[in-house]
Amino acid sequence: MNSEKVSPAAAQVGGRKQLSAEVEAFVREEIMTGKFEAGRYIRTETLAAHLGVSQTPVREGLQALRGQGFLRLEPRKGFRVLELRRSDIDDIFGVQADLAAELARRAATRLSWEQVNELARVHDELVVAVDAGDGVAVQRLNSDFHRLINHSADSPKIAMLLAVALSYVPNRFYETTGLYPPTDERTEILEAMKTRDPERAAAAMRVHIEHSGVVLQKFLDDKGILGS
Structure with a gap:
């Protein structure tokens, strides 16, 4: 094995x-x-x-x-x-995108300025980690970025459902593949939090999560193991 x-x-x-x-x-x-x-x-x-x-x-x-x-x-x-099917990935990330978008919408008006600054700090460290190709740091900081938003939404039931959806996603995907989350997508989320714009935050988070599903699909396709 x-x-x-x-x-x-x-x-x-x-x-x-x-x-x-x-x-x-x-x-x-x-x-x-x-x-x-x-x-x-x-x-x-x-x-x-x-x-x-x-x-x-x-x-x-x-x-x-x-x-x-x-x-x-x-x-x-x-x-x-x-067999893992393309529809399985679509379903998993579709549910995750819905839940994460709602948490981002709520967090946009509930984050304190101290938390917004912390989110910006994590974002900046993520940029450095990606540039350095440090997959372990990218995985940790990406989790920190999303965790801060999800906890700040103060919606424990939705966060719990998101945790269930996330259990179907590889925990160390960035670390093991070297495929990193796009900086511009995370920047858009951060700007929405800075401007306290719930709809912008939700839309940006949805795009980010759905794109993650596309990345995973391509990764599995390239390995020839993803069914139709």
């Missing part, structure tokens, strides 16, 4: 439920980035040995992915990776 290990946090978590969630996230990431291609069989005992964990949390993590439509259980063969 792929030599990449599950997150170091998986070895430190204190409960089986958390560990199964780590396994679930790891396998989903491998599928969404094309490392576990369609048709591949994942056997519980093999993956458990590879990750250095017991079979129970692995089985639970794989069953969760089965329920989400990423895997199919086939008797005596194991869990089979199902």
Whole structure:
């Protein structure tokens, strides 16, 4: 199997439920980035040995992915990776764009000037990280940028639904691919926050998220693993 290990946090978590969630996230990431291609069989005992964990949390993590439509259980063969379709990516990012746009709309009038300045600082650091090709920093700062907006919206239920949608998106996409979010899209979001323009903020965020889906589609297309 792929030599990449599950997150170091998986070895430190204190409960089986958390560990199964780590396994679930790891396998989903491998599928969404094309490392576990369609048709591949994942056997519980093999993956458990590879990750250095017991079979129970692995089985639970794989069953969760089965329920989400990423895997199919086939008797005596194991869990089979199902094909990712273009419509799947459209659906995932369409929902994410709707939720993120609404959070941006609300945040535009609720961010304090201190928070706007913090958003600008993160944006500036992101520009530097992209120019330096520092994928780890880009991933972290991009998350910080969106987290600040989402939390400032003060809409916990929408943020919770967005978190569910985000669970289907590769967590380390920028870090592992070197494909970075466009600066001009993020700049437009920042300017909308500075001018306290809710509709501009929502529109800019929607464009940004939908474009991210297009980037992921192209990435998977280039690998030849995205179905129609």
